[in-house]
Each structure stands twice: as C-alpha cells, then as structure tokens.
Amino acid sequence: MTAADGAPCARPGCAGTLQDGYCDECGHAPAQAGASTGGASGATVDPGTAAWSPSTGSGTAAWSPSTGTAASTGPSTGTSGSRPSRRGTGRTSTSSSAGGRLGAGLVDVPPVPQVDPSSALLIDPQVPEHKRVCSRCGGPVGRSKDGRPGRVEGFCPRDGAPFSFRPKLEPGVLVDGQYEVQGCLAHGGLGWIYLALDRKVSDRWVVLKGLLDSGDADAMAAAAAEARFLAQIRHPDIVTIHNFAQHPGDDGTPVGYIVMEYVGGVSLKQLLEDRRRPDGTLEPLPVAQAIAYAIEILPALGFLHSRGLAYCDFKPENVIQYERQLKLIDLGAVIRLDDERSPVYGTIGYQAPEIATVGPSPSSDVHTVGRTLAVLTLGIPPARRGVPTPLPEPSENPVLARHESFHRLLRRATDPDPLRRFGSAEEMADQLGGVLREVLAAEGGHPAPRTSTIFGPRHGDFAPDLLAAAGEPGRPEPAQVAARLPDPVAGGDPASSLLVAASSVDLDDVRRMLASSAQQGTEMRLMLLRAHLGAGDPDAATEVLDGLGGDDLDDWRREWFRGVIALSAGRTDAACAAFDTVYATLPGEMVPKLALAAAAECAGQDAVAGHHYGLVARPDPSIADAAFGLARVLARAGDRAGAVAALDAIPETSSRYVAAQLAAVQVVLLGCAPAEVEEAELRSAADRVERLALAPATDLQVRASLLVPAVELVSVAGEGGAPFLGCPWRERDLRFALERCLRTSARLTTDRAERIGLVDRANAVRPLTWV
Known part of the structure; x- marks a missing residue:
C-alpha cells in the first residue's frame, strides 16, 4: 500500500478514499496543486496537448439490445418550479455551422492555439491499472498484487476472456504501405489512438484508431460501424475520415484502423x-x-x-x-x-x-x-x-x-x-x-435583442401610462394585458397569420369566416378563441380550447392559451401557473417571461413581477412593457433611482422613448409632497424635459408639474441657484413661470371645467403685484 492509501480524495464533490494510488470512487489520482491531471510520467495523454480523445473511458458502458442491460443509471432529479410541457415547439428549422464564428458574435471565446502534433505523443503508453477491465464481464484485470505490477496481457480469472492493453503498433511501423506510425496519442474503451504521417499525401499528420482489445466482439463491431458512418459524413464541425487501413496483428490476422484527420487543440x-x-x-x-x-x-x-x-x-x-x-x-x-x-x-x-x-x-x-x-x-x-x-x-x-x-x-x-x-x-x-x-x-454586457420565430408581434403595449404623478403606480388590468399579448406562430398552417390580427376582428366576422371555410383548421379555431376574448367572453374561449384535440395543439401552446384565458377572466394565479409552464418549456423566449411578469404584477406579486420584468428588459430594452413594468415595481418599493434607470434603458429608437422619459420625470414626483422633492432630482428631471421635443400642451403640463415643487423648494434651499427651466432660481420668477404655464394650458384646452380649474390655479400661484 502507498502512503496515501486510506486518505480522502481531494477532488471537489468526491467522497471516495485513495486505494493503490487512485480514488475508489472517481478513479482519479490525487490532485496535485498547480499540476495537470493528465500526462504524468507518460501514463496517459495530456488532453491539453493531445489531438484526440477516446470515445469512451472510465465510466463508459454499452447497452446491448440483445441483453437489454446497460450500465447507465437513473435520471437526474427534478427541481422546484414548473416542468416543461411534454411536447416541444414542433419547429423544424435547421441551422448550420461555419468555422471561425465561435461565440455567435456575442461572446469573446479565448482562442486555443493548435499544438505541434509530435508534442502530444505519449512517452510511455500504458493503460492505468484502474482502467483495466475485462471486455466480457467488466471485472478488473491486469491489477497489481503482492507488490507485483499488473499484467498488460493475459486472461480474465473470472471468465477466461483474453485481454491485452499493449499498443499493437510501434513507432516506425508502416501501416498499409502508407501511414508511418509516430507513437501513441491516447487510449480509451474502444481503442488505442496513434499519430502517423501519411507518406503518400504530403506527409500530412493523421490519426489511426485501432482496437484496445481485439477479443471484444462489440468493440470490433463498433469500430467497423464508425468507419462506415464516418465515410458518409462531411461537416465542418465533425472530424473527417480519410481512409480505412489494415495491418497484421501479432497472430497475422489483419487488424483494421480508421484513418482520420488530426485535430490539434x-x-x-x-x-x-x-x-x-x-x-x-x-x-x-x-x-x-x-x-x-x-x-x-x-x-x-x-x-x-x-x-x-x-x-x-x-x-x-x-x-x-x-x-x-x-x-x-x-x-x-x-x-x-x-x-x-x-x-x-x-x-x-x-x-x-x-x-x-x-x-x-x-x-x-x-x-x-x-x-x-x-x-x-x-x-x-x-x-x-x-x-x-x-x-x-x-x-x-x-x-x-x-x-x-x-x-x-x-x-x-x-x-x-x-x-x-x-x-x-x-x-x-x-x-x-x-x-x-x-x-x-x-453579466453587464450590451443588450442584444433578437426576433422570436415562435411568437408573433405583440398587439400593442398594455400599460405605458400607469406611473401617475401622485400616489403609487397603478397596476395593469388583467384583461388588457391578455388582449395585448402576442400569439404563437405555427409555421405549418397558412392561417396562422390571421391569428395575429384576431384580437381586433369582430366576433361575428370570425364566425362568418369559419362558416364559409371548407376546412376549419387549428389556427382558425384559435382565431375564434381570440375573438371571444376580445368580446369579453373567456368561458366561450375555454370551450374552443377544450375542443382542440391533442393532435391539434402542442402542449405548450395549449398552456399558453390557458394562461391568456385565465388572465382575461381575472384569474391571475392560474395565469401565472400556465405562463410558468410555458417559460419552463421555452426558457430562451422573452414573451413567456413578460406574460408571467405581467400576470404576477396583476396578482400583487411584485417580487416575482420585478424579477421577470428584469429578465426581459435587460437583454432587450426595446420591449417597453418590461421596462415600464420594472419601473413600476421599483417605484412601489421606494427605489426611485432604480425605476428611472429602468426607463432610461429604453433606446431613443423606440416609439416609447418619449413616454419613458416623461415617466422618469413622474417617478421623481411619486409619493412626495412638493417640499419633499430633492433639488438634485428635480433639476435632473428639468434637464430631461428641456432635451425633449414635446407637443405644446404636454410640454406645458410637464413644466408645470416641476415648477410646483420648485416654488416650494426655493424657499427652503435659498435663492440664487442655477436657472431652472430657463428662469432664475427665485421664488417670484418661478411663480410667474408657473402662472404662464397654467394660463397657456387653459387657452389650449377645450374642456370648460378644466380651463376654469387651470385659471384658478394660475391666480393662486401668481405673486403679489401692484397691478
């Protein structure tokens, strides 16, 4: 026994102990500080320089249909939250890969230089004893005993099956008159891997893969199958096979070797x-x-x-x-x-x-x-x-x-x-x-929006104006949110484009369309479902959904419409559960997160709503509903700075940019008496207004809302500061500016009661004068 026998394994997460120099659980040698785990004494290939990796190794098993057995064990355990639906999206689109674009233009993946092939060769190619197993029964063979090293060739003591862990090709051997062996690169469950030079094709580096144990019938069959498959495959991200060669074994029987490209990395x-x-x-x-x-x-x-x-x-x-x-x-x-x-x-x-x-x-x-x-x-x-x-x-x-x-x-x-x-x-x-x-x-990267191929466009914004100038922000109406949410797009149904506009189609018109249609496909019935929701009848929409069979609608789409119907009926908890299932099924899509966030906000669950609004707003600030929703949640929590930051993330190219800037001004005034507003926040809001090109009525209204706290604040902060909205920071001047805003607004409005109210306010704020 070695000095380390019985000591606990130092590898993270492993509860094994060291026996004969290796862990009895994970099979690894003791971890050395600052040292690589491979290539020690040439016993195994160092993957950091190797060009190849065996297909199997420790922990690899084969399942044979003839026996119905496998070494594979039970599944991973589940975790909290909704499980995905039992059917996927049904999408059949394909994507291709082209070399050199690793990271998809979004991630700067550090490059790995190609290594010199000769530096990857094993100095002393051996199979570690803890990896030596019988190809027939899986039992250990070739292990040390009584101080004697294990045999690299012999017979299994349990079933008599022969084993050999010795490389069959020595450096300098010419395989099939073409491939000059340079040495061993790696070893694994299905064979030794050799580095060779192709003497007939510009002395290019190639890899020869043979069998670890020629007595393993399954391994022999797998090697032959690999050659057959590889010969058909040409893909830039899959290793290429060049040839299939043979070389006599120790007993003169030809042994096959697959010849494939060398991949240095x-x-x-x-x-x-x-x-x-x-x-x-x-x-x-x-x-x-x-x-x-x-x-x-x-x-x-x-x-x-x-x-x-x-x-x-x-x-x-x-x-x-x-x-x-x-x-x-x-x-x-x-x-x-x-x-x-x-x-x-x-x-x-x-x-x-x-x-x-x-x-x-x-x-x-x-x-x-x-x-x-x-x-x-x-x-x-x-x-x-x-x-x-x-x-x-x-x-x-x-x-x-x-x-x-x-x-x-x-x-x-x-x-x-x-x-x-x-x-x-x-x-x-x-x-x-x-x-x-x-x-x-x-992680702080730049937003990178993308267009969904699964959901169509939204039917409008559901809550852009709930950041009131007094009190706390309002909550969206569930039915309004349901009406604005987008619909899934089914690429195989030509009627799917009609569903996008269904929320604005009259119910009677949809019924006439269905009556005149020879075939009432799934998308047309979903259009009827949407029309029922538009007419305020979620019960009728539920009947339509229940009438669709399992073959008509993917499970996740069914859950989506259950959520939309529940939200339309005001059953926010049921809507949250349905949208959470869709999110579990489509974790990369923004729409389910937005729907879940909105339903949670309607239900008063601000923590859930804020979290999921943030998941949408950060990668795609152009989705205004997410930014406005996040701002509402943060404002209700008292985080006015966070709310303003959420609104400021909406880009200038968005149609909701001006609305977001005005909402940021409103956030400064939320829940505060005029005298309680901080001067720095008030001035920042004024600077924001002066940068915007607003309609006259809107501009006057916003300026008046800021001048009211300014009049209160100047008496506390003192006069003589920097100008505010173009007028001196003096109470008298600020009152005159506020009066002008109110009187001008009164002239622009067509509502008599509103005009009288504005004039009364103007008279009240006007400073005392001799005339």
Whole structure:
C-alpha cells in the first residue's frame, strides 16, 4: 500500500478514499496543486496537448439490445418550479455551422492555439491499472498484487476472456504501405489512438484508431460501424475520415484502423481541468462561454440526426477547440436511429436514462448536451459511484441562482421524460441563443435583442401610462394585458397569420369566416378563441380550447392559451401557473417571461413581477412593457433611482422613448409632497424635459408639474441657484413661470371645467403685484 492509501480524495464533490494510488470512487489520482491531471510520467495523454480523445473511458458502458442491460443509471432529479410541457415547439428549422464564428458574435471565446502534433505523443503508453477491465464481464484485470505490477496481457480469472492493453503498433511501423506510425496519442474503451504521417499525401499528420482489445466482439463491431458512418459524413464541425487501413496483428490476422484527420487543440474537458485551483477545487467555465460551445456544436449533432444517426456519447472529452473553432471527434458510438441490434455506447453521467429501454434518439443526444453544460458550468462531476450527479438547486449553486433561464434550460434538456426535452438539436440551439443573451445582459454586457420565430408581434403595449404623478403606480388590468399579448406562430398552417390580427376582428366576422371555410383548421379555431376574448367572453374561449384535440395543439401552446384565458377572466394565479409552464418549456423566449411578469404584477406579486420584468428588459430594452413594468415595481418599493434607470434603458429608437422619459420625470414626483422633492432630482428631471421635443400642451403640463415643487423648494434651499427651466432660481420668477404655464394650458384646452380649474390655479400661484 502507498502512503496515501486510506486518505480522502481531494477532488471537489468526491467522497471516495485513495486505494493503490487512485480514488475508489472517481478513479482519479490525487490532485496535485498547480499540476495537470493528465500526462504524468507518460501514463496517459495530456488532453491539453493531445489531438484526440477516446470515445469512451472510465465510466463508459454499452447497452446491448440483445441483453437489454446497460450500465447507465437513473435520471437526474427534478427541481422546484414548473416542468416543461411534454411536447416541444414542433419547429423544424435547421441551422448550420461555419468555422471561425465561435461565440455567435456575442461572446469573446479565448482562442486555443493548435499544438505541434509530435508534442502530444505519449512517452510511455500504458493503460492505468484502474482502467483495466475485462471486455466480457467488466471485472478488473491486469491489477497489481503482492507488490507485483499488473499484467498488460493475459486472461480474465473470472471468465477466461483474453485481454491485452499493449499498443499493437510501434513507432516506425508502416501501416498499409502508407501511414508511418509516430507513437501513441491516447487510449480509451474502444481503442488505442496513434499519430502517423501519411507518406503518400504530403506527409500530412493523421490519426489511426485501432482496437484496445481485439477479443471484444462489440468493440470490433463498433469500430467497423464508425468507419462506415464516418465515410458518409462531411461537416465542418465533425472530424473527417480519410481512409480505412489494415495491418497484421501479432497472430497475422489483419487488424483494421480508421484513418482520420488530426485535430490539434484542447478538449473541453481539459479546458475545464486547467481551471483547477491550488486547493484542488475546480473553477467552472463561464456560463456564456459554455453556452457558446453548445450553440456551435449542436448543428453538428443536428446534421447527424438529419441523416438518421445518433451520436450517443457527447461529453467534454469529445469536443476539441482549436483557434476559435470546435470539432466533434470520436464517432465510435454513432449508431443509426433505426438500429435495434447493435450495442449502444455512452458514458454514465451523460447518457440519457431511457437508453436501456427505448434506445438512442435525437432527444437522448439533447440529454448529453444538457449534462455536458451542467458539468462545464456548475462544477459538478458527471457521476458519483456510478450514479449520475443530480442537478443542484439554485439555493445550492450560485450560477443557477443568478441565471434562472439557464437553470430552466438545463432542467428541460436533462428531463428524465424524453418527451419533455427539446425535440431537436436545432430547437435547443435556438433556445440557448435567447438564454445566452440573457446571461450576457446579467453579466453587464450590451443588450442584444433578437426576433422570436415562435411568437408573433405583440398587439400593442398594455400599460405605458400607469406611473401617475401622485400616489403609487397603478397596476395593469388583467384583461388588457391578455388582449395585448402576442400569439404563437405555427409555421405549418397558412392561417396562422390571421391569428395575429384576431384580437381586433369582430366576433361575428370570425364566425362568418369559419362558416364559409371548407376546412376549419387549428389556427382558425384559435382565431375564434381570440375573438371571444376580445368580446369579453373567456368561458366561450375555454370551450374552443377544450375542443382542440391533442393532435391539434402542442402542449405548450395549449398552456399558453390557458394562461391568456385565465388572465382575461381575472384569474391571475392560474395565469401565472400556465405562463410558468410555458417559460419552463421555452426558457430562451422573452414573451413567456413578460406574460408571467405581467400576470404576477396583476396578482400583487411584485417580487416575482420585478424579477421577470428584469429578465426581459435587460437583454432587450426595446420591449417597453418590461421596462415600464420594472419601473413600476421599483417605484412601489421606494427605489426611485432604480425605476428611472429602468426607463432610461429604453433606446431613443423606440416609439416609447418619449413616454419613458416623461415617466422618469413622474417617478421623481411619486409619493412626495412638493417640499419633499430633492433639488438634485428635480433639476435632473428639468434637464430631461428641456432635451425633449414635446407637443405644446404636454410640454406645458410637464413644466408645470416641476415648477410646483420648485416654488416650494426655493424657499427652503435659498435663492440664487442655477436657472431652472430657463428662469432664475427665485421664488417670484418661478411663480410667474408657473402662472404662464397654467394660463397657456387653459387657452389650449377645450374642456370648460378644466380651463376654469387651470385659471384658478394660475391666480393662486401668481405673486403679489401692484397691478
């Protein structure tokens, strides 16, 4: 036994102890302060310089349809809040990836220089003893005993299966008369990986992948399958196969090797390992950077899915960054979606739980991407003692506490029910784009609005004028909010464009349209639903919704309209619950957050409303309803400075910019007696008014509202200050200015009672004169 045997493992989150130099739980050697975890004494490849990563390794298992068994274990546990609906958006749009755009123009991902291939070679290629297992029974083989090192070749003592962990190719060997072996790069569950020079094609660097154990029939089949699949795949983010070569083994039997491009860079796993602190803890990757990686690589998975293939073993080890590009490597676990006979390979902690019963699917690949994001950003290991590590709660992890939409995205991507996950890689990438903008805004980045492909335009603003000049701000009317919310857009139904205008269409007109239509599709019936709401009849709208079958409407769209109907009827709690479910399903969309915020404000839940208004307003200040809503919530809480800042975020290009500036002036006066207004705030509001080009009546009204507290304040603060709204800071002059505003406003109004009131006020404020 070594001196460290029995000591606790120093890796964060691991409860194991060291045995024979390795942890009995996570299998890693003791963490060394400031040292890399790979490449020690040449025992394993250092992923920081390696060009390749094996498709499997410690924790990888295959599920065989013939036996129905798998090493994959149960799903991640759920967390608080609504679960996503059991159907996705149904979107079929695709996206493509082009090298060199990592970060989507939003994130500055640090480049990774390409490494010299020869520097990645292992000096002493060996399989660590803790990774030596029998290919047939999975039991340990080749382990040390009684002070003697373990055998690299032999037979399993349990079932007699032969094993060999010795590289089959030595440096200098010429494979198939073309590929000169330079040495070993890495090892893993499916084979040794060699670096070679292609002597027939400009001495280019290539990678040869062979079998770790030629006695493993499943591994042999997987290698052959990989060659077959790779030959069909051409994608800028997927490693390219060049050839398939053979070389005689020790017994003269030909052994196959896949020849593929060399990718010089760093795996995402090593990028994470390089952030290990001196105390052994791990600093996760920034959320925005990890999301940028996922957005870049998801189209490659979508490319495979479109060709009827599942990747199966996505994880940080299998993605290489070089410069500002990514490459998906090691397609050894790729399988056809309709293949019910071949074994399915995957890694515990990443693999979807339903693999053992229903096999791989695009949804199961989505699960692996979600788990990869969790490992990269949350500082959790993929598994502990062979069981996937559950997602922590926001109360347990500051990243999830700070980024709610990211938390919801992880929950949906890794949901144990595959029907609740994103339905495709493209859908997940689309939602990640929205979450990325939200994360960047929360981290102080510049707003980056985007146009939704799922929701149509809003039917107008629902509450732009509730920041009254006296008292506290009002709350929006639930029915008005419901009428202004946008509608989902169904790209497959030509009638979907009619739904956008349905809120302004007369109910009788809609009925006539339906009566004259040969086919009453889903979108036309939803148009009837909207018309019933416009007529103030939520019960009739509910009947229309209940009449739509499960095949007519995605679950999340049904929840959306339930929320709209509930809000129209004033049932704000039910509306909040429905919109929360839609938010859980579409965490990257702004509209569900806006609807949830408005419903919560209507219900008097200002904490919930303010949080979700902020999630919308920060990444897209042009959504005026979110900025106004956030300002109302902050003003009611007494944070006038925060309310003004929320309104100031609305850009000058917005049609609501002037209204927001006037509302900011009103915020200064909220809940204050004229004499209680701070001079600095009052002067700031006056400067704001002088910069605006206002209609005469509005300009006079706003100036009068500021001159009233100015008259009160000057008697306390003293005269002789800087001019205010163009007049001297003296009580007499301020009174004359206020009188002029009121008398001019009286001449402009057409309301007799209002005119009399304005003249009376003007007479009251006029200073005493001789005439």
